[in-house]
Amino acid sequence: MNRKKGETHWIIPDGFIPPLSSGELISHESICIVNCNNEDTAIYITIYFEDRDPIEKIPMMIHSKRSHHIRTSSLELNGEKIPVNVPYSIEVESDLPIIVQYSRLDSTQPGLALMSTMGYPLKSE
Amino acid sequence: MNRKKGETHWIIPDGFIPPLSSGELISHESICIVNCNNEDTAIYITIYFEDRDPIEKIPMMIHSKRSHHIRTSSLELNGEKIPVNVPYSIEVESDLPIIVQYSRLDSTQPGLALMSTMGYPLKSE
Amino acid sequence: MNRKKGETHWIIPDGFIPPLSSGELISHESICIVNCNNEDTAIYITIYFEDRDPIEKIPMMIHSKRSHHIRTSSLELNGEKIPVNVPYSIEVESDLPIIVQYSRLDSTQPGLALMSTMGYPLKSE
Amino acid sequence: MNRKKGETHWIIPDGFIPPLSSGELISHESICIVNCNNEDTAIYITIYFEDRDPIEKIPMMIHSKRSHHIRTSSLELNGEKIPVNVPYSIEVESDLPIIVQYSRLDSTQPGLALMSTMGYPLKSE
Numbered sequence: 294m295n296r297k298k299g300e301t302h303w304i305i306p307d308g309f310i311p312p313l314s315s316g317e318l319i320s321h322e323s324i325c326i327v328n329c330n331n332e333d334t335a336i337y338i339t340i341y342f343e344d345r346d347p348i349e350k351i352p353m354m355i356h357s358k359r360s361h362h363i364r365t366s367s368l369e370l371n372g373e374k375i376p377v378n379v380p381y382s383i384e385v386e387s388d389l390p391i392i393v394q395y396s397r398l399d400s401t402q403p404g405l406a407l408m409s410t411m412g413y414p415l416k417s418e
Numbered sequence: 419m420n421r422k423k424g425e426t427h428w429i430i431p432d433g434f435i436p437p438l439s440s441g442e443l444i445s446h447e448s449i450c451i452v453n454c455n456n457e458d459t460a461i462y463i464t465i466y467f468e469d470r471d472p473i474e475k476i477p478m479m480i481h482s483k484r485s486h487h488i489r490t491s492s493l494e495l496n497g498e499k500i501p502v503n504v505p506y507s508i509e510v511e512s513d514l515p516i517i518v519q520y521s522r523l524d525s526t527q528p529g530l531a532l533m534s535t536m537g538y539p540l541k542s543e
Numbered sequence: 544m545n546r547k548k549g550e551t552h553w554i555i556p557d558g559f560i561p562p563l564s565s566g567e568l569i570s571h572e573s574i575c576i577v578n579c580n581n582e583d584t585a586i587y588i589t590i591y592f593e594d595r596d597p598i599e600k601i602p603m604m605i606h607s608k609r610s611h612h613i614r615t616s617s618l619e620l621n622g623e624k625i626p627v628n629v630p631y632s633i634e635v636e637s638d639l640p641i642i643v644q645y646s647r648l649d650s651t652q653p654g655l656a657l658m659s660t661m662g663y664p665l666k667s668e
Numbered sequence: 669m670n671r672k673k674g675e676t677h678w679i680i681p682d683g684f685i686p687p688l689s690s691g692e693l694i695s696h697e698s699i700c701i702v703n704c705n706n707e708d709t710a711i712y713i714t715i716y717f718e719d720r721d722p723i724e725k726i727p728m729m730i731h732s733k734r735s736h737h738i739r740t741s742s743l744e745l746n747g748e749k750i751p752v753n754v755p756y757s758i759e760v761e762s763d764l765p766i767i768v769q770y771s772r773l774d775s776t777q778p779g780l781a782l783m784s785t786m787g788y789p790l791k792s793e
Contacts, residue, residue, distance in 0.1 A: 296677055296790045296791065296792055297790065297791070298790065299790065302421055304424070304452060304517040305519070306451055306452045306485065306517050306518065306519040307448065307450035307519040307521050313442070316776075316777040317688070317777060318776055318777060323682065323755075325681040325682035325755070325757070326681055327679060327681045327716050327757035327759075329716075329759065341483060341485040342484065343484060343485050343486065344484075346483065358716060358721065358722055359716060359717065359718060359719075360681065360683070360716040360717055360718050360756050360757035361718065362682070362684075362718070362755035380448075380450070380485060382450070382452035382485035382517075384452075384454065392679040392681050392757075392788050393681065394681040394682045394785065394788075396682050396783060397532065397534075398781075399530055399532055400777065401530060402441040402442060402443060402525065402528065402529055402530045403528065403529060403654070403777065403778065403779065404528065404529020404530060404653070404654030404777055404778060404779020404781075405529075405530075405774055405777045405779060405780075405781040406523075406529075406530040406532040406656075406781050407532065407772065407774055407781040407782065408521060408532035408533055408534040408783055409534070409682060409772075409783040409784070409785050410534050410535050411536065411785055411786065411788050413424070413517050413536050415421045415423065415424065415517075416422070427546055429549070429577060429579070429642040431575040431576055431577045431643065431644040432573065432575035432612070432646050433610075434612075438567070466579075466608060466609060467609065468609060468610050468611065468612070469609075472608055505573075505575070505612035507577035507610035507642075509577075509579065522657065524655055524657055526566075526568055527566040527567060527568065527654055527655045528654060528779070529653065529654020529655060529778070529779030530654075531654075531655040531656050531657040532657065533658055535644065535659050535660050535785075536661065538549070538642050538644075538661050540546045540547065540642075541546065541547070552671055554674070554702060554704070554767040555769070556700040556701055556702045556735065556767050556768065556769040557698065557700035557737070557769045557784060558735075563692070591702050591704075591733060591734060591735040592735055593734060593735050593736065594734075630698075630735060630737035631735050632700070632702035634702075634704065647782065649780055649782055651691075651692060651693055651780060652691040652692060652693060652775065652778065652779055652780045653778065654778065654779020654780060655779075655780075656773075656779075656780040656781050656782040657782065658782040658783055658784040659784070660769065660784050660785050660786055663674070663769075663786050665671045665672065665673065665674065665767075666672070667671055
């Protein structure tokens with residue numbers, strides 16, 4: 294069977310880096326990506342904000358047959374990073390098909406919270 | 419590549435505003451929307467209840483290239499709002515394609531809980 | 544626009560009723576359904592177990608333009624119910640198109656946990 | 669109606685077995701599968717890592733009309749298992765169509781966290 298190994302354009306509307314943590318685990322988000330192709334692929338991450346222009350097309354390399362868990366707090370373009378405590382949205386574009394999931398861990402209050410969802414794939418018209 | 423930037427009709431069956439909060443974070447839900455088009459778009463939110471007629475087509479503007487995180491407790495039409503502690507469902511219609519995610523934070527008990535899912539897109543027949 | 548108001552066949556692989564609760568909220572699951580059609584529809588819920596035959600086609604009525612949040616612990620056919628503390632799966636079939644989401648609240652330990660996902664729609668071949 | 673009972677290729681990008689637990693519930697992940705076909709089916713689970721080659725095609729049998737909740741910590745091939753505290757990704761291939769959901773319970777901190785999502789289905793081109 295010849296299957297397409299994912300999609301090349303993904304959206305995650307609900308991004309938010311919690312400013313506080315408690316206990317053993319640090320509050321954070323991850324963009325989780327797997328590349329099932331036989332070749333590495335470039336990806337480009339765009340960050341949309343509520344009240345200002347996006348940070349556009351942060352480049353990154355995703356290796357063949359590898360899992361990548363990208364902490365959103367590590368993303369940076371020309372010295373600009375995603376601020377904590379600000380609602381935002383994520384767009385992931387890639388040269389080769391990939392699969393994208395988003396997860397957040399919030400330890401603001403004692404007792405951990407997790408949430409996760411697949412990204413939403415945009416398909417060609 | 420010419421891609422459709424989402425869908426114009428989304429459903430979230432599980433809505434619920436928790437009546438109680440504890441600690442630093444207030445229990446709330448957000449409808450998270452990103453508009454990747456080059457133009458603003460109008461959206462219309464309908465709220466379905468278990469035991470009475472819906473609140474239909476609450477209008478709102480979603481700006482181009484922006485992220486919107488709409489607290490469901492802020493929605494209002496002719497003075498009518500979504501009551502707390504009541505299970506309900508959400509329909510989002512928009513003029514231009516958008517992407518819709520739903521998230522809930524519940525701090526009723528010490529120790530936070532989060533849940534999230536993409537909305538379900540209704541497509542043209 | 545003429546849109547199909549959902550799908551008539553949905554699957555939720557991960558069902559589980561937690562046996563314990565603490566604090567103010569009772570551990571429970573909900574199958575959340577919205578019927579956007581102008582007519583009521585019958586639905587039929589089948590429960591799959593790990594080690595025995597399914598409970599097949601528990602009937603229920605879903606009203607037009609209403610939200611339904613069905614506690615799985617309330618489902619019953621010929622006196623048979625879903626036991627607590629047992630992993631199982633859920634199938635929802637309906638006469639008219641609907642949209643189905645699944646959510647679980649677990650308060651086994653102090654501090655609440657939530658999880659939620661859309662059901663997986665099976666489409667005609 | 670003749671419906672396809674799911675898909676034969678599923679991806680879950682965000683896998684992680686939490687190393688710690690507290691309280692009554694052990695931190696764990698489950699791959700939840702339901703086989704709605706009239707026949708048993710073989711499945712093959714591949715695990716992708718961040719920094720080394722995958723564990724490929726761990727075989728397993730999924731019974732007809734049954735629910736399966738597979739703890740990822742139980743997966744093993746030639747004595748190799750998924751280590752705890754390591755981000756990874758999951759691929760599930762099957763001979764017959766199935767439906768796949770992923771859930772994680774994290775009790776690292778007092779107060780439980782849950783997250784869940786449907787797997788992402790790869791379709792034939």
